[in-house]
Amino acid sequence: MKNIEILIVGKHPDIMKTILRLLNNKADWTGTGAFSADEALGLGKSVLFDVVLLGAGLSGVESKQIQDHFTVPVVQHYGGGSGLLYAEVYEALGV
Amino acid sequence: MAQTVFHPANSRGKADLGWLKSYHTFSFGGYYNPERMNFGALRVLNDDTVDGGEGFGEHPHDNMEIISIPLKGGLKHQDSMDNIAVISDGDIQVMSAGTGIFHEEHNDDADEDVQFLQIWIYPNVLNVEPRYDQLTLDKADRHNKLQQILSPNADDAGVWIYQDAWFNLGSFDKSLSASYHLKAKGNGVYIFIISGSVAINGQVLNTRDGFGIWDTDSFTIDVLADSEFLLMEVPMEW
Numbered sequence: 001m002k003n004i005e006i007l008i009v010g011k012h013p014d015i016m017k018t019i020l021r022l023l024n025n026k027a028d029w030t031g032t033g034a035f036s037a038d039e040a041l042g043l044g045k046s047v048l049f050d051v052v053l054l055g056a057g058l059s060g061v062e063s064k065q066i067q068d069h070f071t072v073p074v075v076q077h078y079g080g081g082s083g084l085l086y087a088e089v090y091e092a093l094g095v
Numbered sequence: 096m097a098q099t100v101f102h103p104a105n106s107r108g109k110a111d112l113g114w115l116k117s118y119h120t121f122s123f124g125g126y127y128n129p130e131r132m133n134f135g136a137l138r139v140l141n142d143d144t145v146d147g148g149e150g151f152g153e154h155p156h157d158n159m160e161i162i163s164i165p166l167k168g169g170l171k172h173q174d175s176m177d178n179i180a181v182i183s184d185g186d187i188q189v190m191s192a193g194t195g196i197f198h199e200e201h202n203d204d205a206d207e208d209v210q211f212l213q214i215w216i217y218p219n220v221l222n223v224e225p226r227y228d229q230l231t232l233d234k235a236d237r238h239n240k241l242q243q244i245l246s247p248n249a250d251d252a253g254v255w256i257y258q259d260a261w262f263n264l265g266s267f268d269k270s271l272s273a274s275y276h277l278k279a280k281g282n283g284v285y286i287f288i289i290s291g292s293v294a295i296n297g298q299v300l301n302t303r304d305g306f307g308i309w310d311t312d313s314f315t316i317d318v319l320a321d322s323e324f325l326l327m328e329v330p331m332e333w
Contacts, residue, residue: 010157011194012155012157014155014195015155015195018154018155056157056195056221057157057194057195057222058222076158078157078158078159078217079156079157079158079159079215080156080158080159081155082155082156082159083123083141084123084138084159084215086124087122090127090129095129
């Protein structure tokens with residue numbers, strides 16, 4: 001099965017840890033974190049992400065920069081590594 | 096013409112962690128059903144029972160309006176803003192998670208179950224400063240009438256959230272009826288039957304059934320048996 005690469009971009013370090021733990025707990029999913037739009041765009045040069053999640057704390061400018069750059073689904077993440085996370089990824093992947 | 100959706104109680108997702116039994120009206124945790132993602136801005140409706148002495152350890156949230164309504168027993172809350180409180184049947188608790196909040200919720204009793212509804216609403220603004228509030232409601236104010244328990248306005252009845260949503264609780268005797276007029280155009284109402292039996296637009300709803308109605312200005316609830324229910328008016332687009 002193809003590995004699903006998920007990029008989460010957000011500002012809160014402790015919430016980022018939780019989200020990455022949950023993503024990486026799933027078989028065939030790999031979560032990578034970025035704390036800014038610039039970092040996200042840089043990571044996009046070396047990893048072919050399947051989904052990008054926009055976490056809390058990003059400015060509108062940063063969110064737009066990310067949305068404009070990536071051609072894969074870019075979705076707003078709500079809840080902060082909660083019971084919504086897996087459904088958000090499944091929905092973005094069209095499962 | 097009004098549009099409707101019916102979610103029978105037994106169609107909900109179920110999680111059994113031993114100490115926690117939870118029924119999910121919409122996709123949550125390990126339950127994923129693409130047909131059951133939300134009703135407008137209403138994203139989570141969990142019907143939770145937590146064993147005595149157990150609870151949810153510290154965990155984070157962001158960008159979500161989180162409302163808890165205890166139905167039986169007491170729930171002890173502690174969060175990263177130094178709030179420590181117990182909410183019980185008759186209370187309502189709200190958190191605007193905004194830029195991020197950590198909290199834990201435990202059954203306040205060592206032996207008896209606590210039952211509560213956990214409701215999450217998408218916020219209409221992102222990255223707000225986190226906030227917590229709770230309120231004790233007078234249950235007499237919902238006997239045979241609707242009691243507003245939540246709104247978008249800090250100076251209105253009940254708690255408030257960052258969304259154009261209004262919640263009402265009702266505790267009605269058999270054979271009565273209640274009319275509800277929606278507050279905002281483009282909103283819909285999700286009705287959750289806590290106990291009893293009612294009929295709306297010809298659809299009979301029993302304990303723990305859910306029913307959404309939208310594209311209408313008002314509707315009537317005919318009470319078929321002594322009933323308690325929660326009405327959640329939310330934007331269908333936000």
